[in-house]
Each structure stands twice: as C-alpha cells, then as structure tokens.
Amino acid sequence: MNQTTVGVIGAGRIGKMHTENLVHAVPEAFVKAVASPHLDEDWAESLSIPVRSIDNAVVLDDPEIEAVVITASSGRHAELIRQAAAAGKHVFCEKPVAFEPDTIEEVVQAARKAGIKLQVGFNRRSDPSLLDLMEAVRSGQIGDVHTIRVTNRDPKAPPIDFVKRSGGLFFDFVIHDFDTVRFLSGSEIVEVYAVGGVLVDPAIGAAGDIDTAVVTLRLANGALAVIDNSRQAVYGYDQRFEVFGSAGSVAVDNTTPSTRVVSTTGGVVRRTPHDGFVSRYREAFIAELRTFLGAVRGEGPVAADAEDALAAVRAAVAARESFQQQRPVRLDAAASAAKGETVS
Amino acid sequence: MNQTTVGVIGAGRIGKMHTENLVHAVPEAFVKAVASPHLDEDWAESLSIPVRSIDNAVVLDDPEIEAVVITASSGRHAELIRQAAAAGKHVFCEKPVAFEPDTIEEVVQAARKAGIKLQVGFNRRSDPSLLDLMEAVRSGQIGDVHTIRVTNRDPKAPPIDFVKRSGGLFFDFVIHDFDTVRFLSGSEIVEVYAVGGVLVDPAIGAAGDIDTAVVTLRLANGALAVIDNSRQAVYGYDQRFEVFGSAGSVAVDNTTPSTRVVSTTGGVVRRTPHDGFVSRYREAFIAELRTFLGAVRGEGPVAADAEDALAAVRAAVAARESFQQQRPVRLDAAASAAKGETVS
Amino acid sequence: MNQTTVGVIGAGRIGKMHTENLVHAVPEAFVKAVASPHLDEDWAESLSIPVRSIDNAVVLDDPEIEAVVITASSGRHAELIRQAAAAGKHVFCEKPVAFEPDTIEEVVQAARKAGIKLQVGFNRRSDPSLLDLMEAVRSGQIGDVHTIRVTNRDPKAPPIDFVKRSGGLFFDFVIHDFDTVRFLSGSEIVEVYAVGGVLVDPAIGAAGDIDTAVVTLRLANGALAVIDNSRQAVYGYDQRFEVFGSAGSVAVDNTTPSTRVVSTTGGVVRRTPHDGFVSRYREAFIAELRTFLGAVRGEGPVAADAEDALAAVRAAVAARESFQQQRPVRLDAAASAAKGETVS
C-alpha cells in the first residue's frame, strides 16, 4: 500500500494512543517522526518510529512528512496548526483547536490560505454506531428531526489540576455534545440554555468549574436538543444518543466490553459500559485517522473541520454565558459579546 | 371482604375505565351508583351497577356511598370535589383538579375542613416499575440524586377539539412529568425553563398550543431534571424515566404488550411500546384505586393528594410563563405573577 | 353481560387461583358453587360464592351449573371429568388429565359421547407472548420451521412429598413443553430422546425422580426440538421459547415484574424473572378461562383439548422409556409398549 508519511507532535496520553493506532491499525500511514517535550524514548522505539525528538522541527521541517498529527497540550494547538499549515502540511488536530472563536477563525484562514486539509478530533463522527444512527436519519426512516437527546457522563471526575486547565466543563467536555448535536441534526445551534452545579466534587467548584449540567439547545431548523452531563458516572462511561422525529426514533445505547449476563438471586447482571473514551471509541479513533488520511489523498472530505470546531466553541461560549447569567443565550449574541460588542 | 361503597361521577372514556377496574379488579370496592350526563345505560347495566342516572345527586346524596370517584370533564372537577367534601365523602379525582393554583388551594382547604381523604389521579405513582425505581432511590443504591430524565411522548396527537380545552401541553400532559420529578426526587421544583414548538401538527399551533417541548427544572435539593415531550411518537407511548446519582443510576424502560423478538434479514425486531396510557398503566390504574380505598379505611396515605396537584400546576404555570417569555422562571415568582403581584 | 354459571371442584392452591380469576377477572363467569374436601370457608365467602360444600354433588347435581372447573388432586381428574360429562356439564380440567394414555382415551370418548366441551389447562397456549410468537410463525415471517428450543426451569425444587405423587419430571413438568412444541410446530412428536440426572437435590433421586433433563424431539414434519429443564433455577422461573426457521427466528424471553435497571459499579442489574407460574402466566390463566367460556357459548374452539393432553402424555411416556433405556423411543412404539405389546 502506498503510505502517507506522518509526523506526530505531542506524545502524552492521547498522543500515544493516536500514534499506536497509526502504527498498528492504520495501514495507510507511515509514522516517520514523533516530537514531544517529554518524549518516552522506549515507547517510541518499540513502535519502530525512525525519528524521535523533543524538537518539533523534526516533524515540521521534514519535507517527506505530508501530514501532522497534533496532540500537544491544548494551549499550543492553534499555533502548531499555523506552523504546520505554513510548512504546507496537512493537519489532524485533537480538540480543542482553541477556546476563543477568534483564534479558531484565524486558524481556519491560515489553513484555507495554505490549501491544506485540516481535521479536528471530534471522534464520535467516526464511531460505527453513531454513523449507523446517522444512516437511519439520512435515509428518512425517522422523518423530520424533532428532538435530540445526548447523555454524556464520564466515569470518574478528572484530577483538579486537569479541571483548572481544561477550559471548564462546557469547553472540555460538552463541546463534544455540541458537535454531536450539529452532526446528528444537520442544523446549526441558534440558542443555548445551560444549568449546572457542583454535585460530584466540591473541589471542582473550588476550582471555578461545575461537574453536572443540563443544556437545552434550539436549532436553526426548529428542532430541540437536550444534553445532560456529569463528570462522574460511577458505573462507567455513559454515552447515549437519540434522534426523535416525525416518523420514529433512532438511538444508540452504551457498548460494553462483553455481552456477558449473569443471573443469580441478586439480579440479571450485565457488564457496565466501557471505562472511558479510549475503549469506548477505539474503533472511532482508528477510523478518524483513516478518514483524515483518505482526505489527504483526495479520496473524500475530512470527518470534521475547523468550521465545526468553531461552531462547537461558539456554543460553549454561549453555554458559559447562559450558565453565568441564568438565561438563554443566542449564538449570534454570544459571538458579539465575546467580541466585546454590545448586545441588545 | 368488607367492601367500601363507591359512586362514580362522570363516565366518559376515563370514567368507564376506572369504573370497570373498580368492578372487575378492585375487590375492596362495591360500585353502587354511577352518574354521567350522557350515561351509557347498557354499559352500566352490564357491570351490574344498581343505580344509574344522569343526576349526580344519586351519588352525592346517598348516605351509603362513602367514596366518590370523580371523572367528569376537567372543568367541573374542583366544584364536584367541594360538593363531595361537603357531603362528607372521600374523593378520588382524575387530574387536573384545576388549572389555577388558587382554585386548587380552595379545594385543599375544603377537603381539610371536611376531614375527607382526597387522592389525585397521578397514576404513575402507583406503577409497579416506577415504584420499583423509587425503591432503589430510597434504599440509597444510587446515592444522592443529581439528575432526573423523563421522556413522555404520546403515540398520537389528540383531536384539535381536545387540544383547545386541554389547558395546553404543560397543563394537560407535562403535568404528569412535573409530578413524577417531585415524586422521584423527593424535592420541590424551584425553577422551570421551557422551550417548545409546533413540529407535529400545524393545527395544534393554530389552536394556540405547542406539541413538542423540552423542560429543564432546578430542584430545591440542587438536583436538575429534564423532561422531553412530544404529542406524537408514531411507534407508541414512550415512557422512560431515569434517576442518576452519586452512586449510580436507576431507570425504567418502556414496556411492551409482548416480549416477542423476530429476527429476519430485516433486523431483530421487538414489539413497539404500548399504544397508550390505558394499556401501559393498566396495573397502575388499578393499584391507585386500591391505595385510595386503603386510605379511606385508614390503612395508609393516599398515593397523591391535592398538595401534589397544586405543586404540579404551579410548575405548569411557570413552564407556560417560561415558554412565553423565553426565560427561566422561579416558582415563587410564577406563583406571585399568577396572583397579579409584582415580581422583581 | 350474560354470564355462564360455573362450579369449581377442588380448591387447593391452583383451584383457589382459578376461582379468584373467575370471580375477579372473568366477567363471563358466575361462580355459583365450590366443592373441596378441605374447603376454606372464609376464602369462599370472601368471594361471595353462594354454595360452598365438601360434597362435589353441589356442583355436579346443580342443573343451573353449565360448566365445571376441575382442580382437584391429579389422581381424581379423569373420574371427575367422566362424572361431569355424564351430568352434561362442560369441563375445564387442570393438567394432567391422567398419567396413562388409555385413561385419557376413555375420557376423550366420554366427553365426545356427552357432547361437552373439554379444555385442558395447558396455560401457555393462552399466554400473550406465546400467542404473539405463534402469530409470527403462522404469518410465514420465519418460513418453514426447522428447530424449536424450549427452556423450562422452575425457581425452586418442589417438596419431596409433591415429587413422590407428581408422576415424575416428564409427566408433571416437561409435559407442558411437549404440548408447547406441538403448539408451536403445528406438528406431531414422533420420536423422543431424554437424558437427565439428579443435580439439584439428592432427595429427588431418592424419591425415584430426576431434577434435570434435556429432551430431543423429532417431529412429523421433519423439524427438531430441544427442551432443557431444571427443577431449580435460583434466579427465577425461566421460560424461554424460540422457533427457528428458513426465513428467520422468533423468540420469547423471560418477563419480569418490573423493567427497572440499576447501574452501579457492580453491574447493570435487571430484575430476575417472575418467581413462579402464578405471576408469570397470570394473564394466560385468565385468558384460558375466557377462551373456555367462549367455547362453551359456541364462540370458538377450546384452547387445548383432551387429544392434546393425550399427545403430551404419550410423549412423556416415551421420554420416561427413553431415559430408562438410554435410547431414542418412537411414539408409536412407546404407545404399543405402554399397552403391553411387543415392539420390534
């Protein structure tokens, strides 16, 4: 197979996962170089990656490298995309591209100008079950979309250090749901109302964030959506989606590591859902890289682009404002407010 | 068995169902009389009900009748309760008691003064699956309650005539969900935010109502709740409930008339949910009457009282206001507004 | 409603259940008399049954009584059917009619001669889920029937006293499955192979019976069937059925008292199945009586007749022989052997 030469920037937990997927499960990729400030040399060598460095230049300056996977710390994503774009390299970037809509808009411009493909890591768009759900929606089986329900609950509250630099629940966690609602509805979010609280861990509150939320969305096509979130569902990573319409409903339930069912006097017991996004979305993480490399080869569009990142962040900005001001917020108003303009 | 002598006022569709349940499935009851303006004589005779009349007096004035089941048209409920209370009879009344909080408060006073038992037809409180869910909540299995989710969708939009006199989606339909959230959380609703639209049938909009809604609730104990509604889920009566907490989650899924599963090339096909509340809540409708008669005999409390009706209507008032004004509404504010007072 | 006057003979556990169903849930019946050797007077009075006696004559000699429900001890069923037939009364008889095929044949003749309706208590034929399964088979959705699977497991091994007079596992318990296979396949059993053992309780072995069995059946239409049985499934009454065919499969799973699902760190826990036949087949027990009374009024056939009882007992005879001789047994051979004839 004619492989695309790839470089990886950032090899923390997520970076390692993407790199291992590229090496083991993405035959279209040849990973030539990995750069990371605290690079795990043994790990990189075990994957037979030829070039290993703490210097991003080994990726950005190598003319053989056609595509860059950016999984550095979130705050550096936008700058690294700009650098890669300037070097004429296609980019797969983990979310978030940035927390500020303006920054993302600049990235969009830079990518457009450089003529590169830019895919954002909204992994759910590549999940087999969600794609199957979408097939039912697109085929018209459920008619016009009326209501979308998303349940997104993490199995365990993150460390407070992470909470502090995460951008907050809406930007770090609910952002996936904003994108999912856009993906499932094929429509834009026009208004957001967010309520939330600190019910899981007071330390999250002390860090200035919330851990529980319910977000209601109005979409441009008149449909409604509702998202419920928690940082901690002790029984596992709870990922459920439903699109309800005029001719029916289509839903995706949790997946489990095994279909085992034990029946005893205590009950009929199934396995709890997966323990996190790595196992739940394993196939999606591989599929999104293959879609990206397909786009690089001109075989189709990227799974999610910077415009999608922008739309999701705008919804997060509105959700934050809604939560703080305890009122529904329109996205155009939120966009204006974020730019410092007066909102009537 | 020592039976309680019962009279029924109102024998339309719901009245007939309750009466048949009393005769066939509630051994504690002897139905002596039924009164209804357009009484179906053949039906009443087939049930061997001795006294049949278009005049409510045969129920209200009969000293042998200890308890009255009021299933007349909604607008007459409050007045009939007052009359029955004045006659010293215990009352089971279908919801709604009334659409105005003040009227319900008057009913509460009248019942209290007369020293009668008054139960309201919030049938879900007597549903075996919901009671089983509650058992899990009360036993502490799921820890502190964080989020409640209710999906309530009717199988078929009602006739426009019904829509016009129904009191509107929040008062006729979502009212059950407001009560359910109070029941499941054991806490009071303090704030309501409602969005909705006319997505099922434009004629419902023309009649001044909506057919689709998402309602977010804040509860006194800090928990959140979200309700999604539709007047028409073509696949059946969709009734799902989930209480999520610090130690887990408990849910009740739809029930079906049969557990049949057919596997063919077209899919693995289960039966759709029940086709309406009569079949879905059959056991609940019987159980609520038995609970009421048990309360009449002093064996326990009623399943839902007029205070519960009042709380649910107050939430409906707030939801209507929230929908109209496009902002969250606090229940005390809604109560004040409903009384014509100024809300700051 | 024009009611059929019914008498009950035998008011032990099952007799009481049928009588209560007749009184509370079968509007077509008026229970005029109940006779039982150790009659519970208080119970009979609480049901307002006018005639209560230890003498069967109050039922058999009352010209007003049109139909008799026989739920006396198993050994007396055949004789009571003959007496009722002689009195010109229609008969609903609990299974077993008898343990010997010849006796059942005599009963068949007696009923035919008397021109009465005779229904046998194969309750599963009236179960909503099994009827729904049959509807899929009959409609051709699964094509030609290839294989039938039945799992029949009781929640708790019966008392040894019962085991001793039960007729043995094949006659007391698997007999329902023999009938079910005939019902589901619409074909006759032609060969039986039975293996089994004492795995639940050695006392059952000491009483000359087994508690676990797997029975393979060949049917006249070429289909195969397999039944697995246990006297004790600690998690509940396990009743599962599957018909597999050329165009698909249709199955009925266990039902549960509630659809509750609790998700905690320990698993995703559903309720165990019902705790016995009374709760699992509640609707079937009522429906079979209504079908019987419908047949009495000429509105349709009985749900299962004495020929069905005969066929099931013949299969049980063959199963016992197969188990004892450790070889497959053809039903015609078993029938001959049971008559003392030589089988080549």
Next chain:
Amino acid sequence: MNQTTVGVIGAGRIGKMHTENLVHAVPEAFVKAVASPHLDEDWAESLSIPVRSIDNAVVLDDPEIEAVVITASSGRHAELIRQAAAAGKHVFCEKPVAFEPDTIEEVVQAARKAGIKLQVGFNRRSDPSLLDLMEAVRSGQIGDVHTIRVTNRDPKAPPIDFVKRSGGLFFDFVIHDFDTVRFLSGSEIVEVYAVGGVLVDPAIGAAGDIDTAVVTLRLANGALAVIDNSRQAVYGYDQRFEVFGSAGSVAVDNTTPSTRVVSTTGGVVRRTPHDGFVSRYREAFIAELRTFLGAVRGEGPVAADAEDALAAVRAAVAARESFQQQRPVRLDAAASAAKGETVS
C-alpha cells in the same frame, strides 16, 4: 518490542485473515515469509512481507523463523505440523488438525517429541465475551455446572464444493461446539446423541451431509449439554452460549456491528448479528495469535492444544456414528469402533 519471526503456510481466505492480523494487530510478530500454492503476490507485497513463495520450504527451512502459522487446506494440516515440528518450529494450526483421531494422536506425539508449542485454532477460547463467561463460571458465581446450551448457526449455507470436502457438519462446524462445551464445563464428553436433517438445502443432502442438527452430550462430571446447529440463519451468524448451574446462570448473547435501535410503526429494530466468523470473532482471532506467541516466549500455555483437537474430533466421530445409527454413542465406544475394534 522483541518480535517473534513468523512464517505462514497457506494464504487462502483464512490464511490471509490471520496474516493481516499478524501484520497489523499483533505487535509481537514479524511475518518474514508466506508460502501458498496460489499466492496472491500483490496482497503479500502490500503487507511488506519480505519472502513470498509457492514453496513451503521458504518457511520450513528458514532458521530465523521460530513459529509457523498453518492455514493450508485442511487435508494437509497434519503433515505440515509434522514437518514444522521436525524443523523445530512452534506451530499454530487452523482446525481441523485431522478428521481421524489416530492421525491427531500421531501429531500430538510428534509435537511432544520435538518439544514445540502447538496451538489449534479454536478461536472461541480467545473471545472476550466467552472468556468473561468463563470467569463467572470459575469464580463460582453460578455454582456447579448443570446444563450447557450452545447455539451455533452460520448465516449462509456454504457452497456445495466446500460441503463435499468439509468432513461433514459434525467435523467442520459442530467441532467448535464440542470444544466449547469442554472449555466451558472443564469436563470431558462421555456420550453423544445426534439428530439432524436436511432442512436448508437439498443439495447438501445430495452431497451426503446434513445442514441442521441437535446434539445432546453427557459430560464426565454429570452435567448435560445441548448444541443446536444450522448451516443457515438468514439473519446472521448466531452464536449464543449459556452455562446453567446450581447458583445461577451465565450467558453470552450475539454481538452486532452497531447498537443502533430504530423505532418506527413497524417495530423496535436492532441490527442483526455479525455476518460471519471474521467479524464476530475479530478480537478472538487476534487474541489467539497473541496467546500463541506468548506461549512461544514461555509466558503461558497455548489457548488450545492438540489434545483438545483430539477430544473434539472424538466427539465428532461419536456424533456421526450416533446420527447414522440413531442411538447414543459413548466416546470410548466410538474410539474403539473407529479403530475397528468390537464394542460390546
């Protein structure tokens, strides 16, 4: 990672699957050579396998190759294992090792003498769901094993050419179930009774085989097992397993490519099971290779060895005899009969 150098002999459909798994999903392996009579050169090159030939010698004579994966045509398995053993190479061999117990015994001896690891491709022993089921059995959650149920149905009847050289249903298909019963019970099969027929396709009968079977097994520990098989379940690859015991039951249901559920007026529709063993057991096929390579490195036992292959074939021999003679067959008797000895 220190990789084990592997050679593959036989690159038909299954051989290609194993090779691709070795290259893409088994980091412990380096596939140096592939030999196959009709080798697909483009395919082998796309996997970057250095040595590609139609001559097995490139695998068997290469001193660098430590382990051989044998996926040649079934008739050549035993001879190839002997050759690989003689060359001192560890062997993973697809089932069947051979159709005759004696041949397998010779292979067992040859492997033992050579001191090599020999693993047989009973893939289910490496399936996550079945391993999870086993964990419940071994932990004692379900108590003593009483009954095992296996449903094994292929989605589509194989081509008649394949049927003719397959060894027949019991040797080609049910052999997996014989092994599964041994694996799940931890006990040996002592008696087999098999019934079957040609219900799917008359051409299968014309080729001297059957397409539908029910097999009952008695195990050494007193437990019973029942297997039902079909060559064609039009709704997909039906793989269900249940172990029932004194303290409960544990089961594994079918898996599906997606958890999608579509609810419309036509029903609540889930996806059909996987379309064949490649997708259903994808994880198992990878895991079994990793277990084999772990055993080669001395990290643990193989997942299934030649003794397991022998036991399964002995059960198949007994099943064939049982089916032909229409009687239960003991395995020692079958073994004796297969050797031409007299069985009393």
